[in-house]
Amino acid sequence: MIRRFLFATVLIVTMPAQADQNDPRLDTLFGHLQRTTSQSEATGYTDQIWRIWTQHGDPELNEQMTIGQAAMSMNRLVTALGVFSTIINADPGFAEGWNKRATVYYLMGKVPESLEDVEHTLALEPRHFGALSGRGLLYIETGDYSLAIQAFEEALAVNPFLPSLERRINQLKSIIGESEI
DSSP states (O other), X not given: OHHHHHHHHHHHHHSOOOXXXXXXXXXXXXHHHHHOOOHHHHHHHHHHHHHHHHOOSSHHHHHHHHHHHHXXXXXXXXXXXXXXXXXXXXXXXXXXXXXXXXXXXXXXXOHHHHHHHHHHXXXXXXXXXXXXXXXXXXXXXXXXXXXXXXXXXXXXHHOSOOHHHHHHHHHHHHHHHHHTO
16 A cells, blocks of 8 residues: 555656646746846746746657757758647647747748747737747738737737837837828
């Protein structure tokens, strides 16, 4: 009896924790991100959020995520697209699979496909500031600067430590203002 209890305890402790957009640690991290005034603390929180988002409870999918990210960083976009599609097919509820594939589509210039995957990402994780920011970039590609500004503002509401988005918003507002003259 004691041996079975110890085995079960060891098994539970050594099993990899499920980490994805449903991880309960995210609420705390997003709360800290909203309250901090320190850029370095914010960077720490966002790094932890990204680590959680990219982890899956299935070690095979974690390995596929690593392979896909490496392919994407080496500009092997067709390979990355296939890997992230495999991840999505294996677990359509894993937001980061959709987000990574959206990024690959964007890099391939496939705006409608990218936007569709961004929407899947945000349906699963509405706080995904990477996807919100990506949505803004996609709207710039389509020439819809008002929607781009809205997407960037949504990203900033979730993560106020994205200074490049403030600059983009100001640039877009300037462009819109000039076109209305």
